[in-house]
Amino acid sequence: xxxxxxxxxxxxxxxxxxxxxxxxxxxxxxxxxxxxxxxxxxxxxxxxxxxxxxxxxxxxxxxxxxxxxxxxxxxxxxxxxxxxxxxxxxxxxxxxxxxxxxxxxxxxxxxxxxxxxxxxxxxxxxxxxxxxxxxxxxxxxxxxxxxxxxx
Numbered sequence: 189x190x191x192x193x194x195x196x197x198x199x200x201x202x203x204x205x206x207x208x209x210x211x212x213x214x215x216x217x218x219x220x221x222x223x224x225x226x227x228x229x230x231x232x233x234x235x236x237x238x239x240x241x242x243x244x245x246x247x248x249x250x251x252x253x254x255x256x257x258x259x260x261x262x263x264x265x266x267x268x269x270x271x272x273x274x275x276x277x278x279x280x281x282x283x284x285x286x287x288x289x290x291x292x293x294x295x296x297x298x299x300x301x302x303x304x305x306x307x308x309x310x311x312x313x314x315x316x317x318x319x320x321x322x323x324x325x326x327x328x329x330x331x332x333x334x335x336x337x338x339x
Contacts (some may be wrong), residue, residue, distance in 0.1 A: 198274065229247060229248075230245060232332065241328045244263055248260065258302075262298070262300070263299075271329065273324070274322055275320070276322055
């Protein structure tokens with residue numbers, strides 16, 4: 189009888205270990221399927237009259253897991269508090285329309301974050317370098333910092 193219990197315990201222990209292994213492999217595969225992107229935020233193109241209102245820098249990281257895009261980043265050095273931050277669609281270096289909203293600290297220095305579900309077309313644009321993040325500020329409502337999300 190004791191031998192039977194020992195064998196059952198061994199089988200149960202093996203089964204639990206196998207389940208943990210499968211869970212670990214699944215989590216590792218999901219992590220491997222995630223795609224990472226980065227952006228360096230710098231001032232939008234300006235002329236001499238805009239120099240008193242536009243300045244700053246920042247950086248972002250983005251992770252695409254399935255259709256979900258998670259963005260986190262920081263910025264600093266704005267000449268007025270940030271108001272809004274959006275993802276725009278456009279080829280690198282060329283302004284395009286805003287398509288998604290993110291959240292930013294309403295200050296001259298702070299954070300940017302958001303989690304968004306993307307459409308298949310938006311995922312293709314992201315993978316092909318056709319999405320950028322733009323921060324607007326009180327004194328620069330048409331754009332203060334921008335940066336393309338690149339692999």
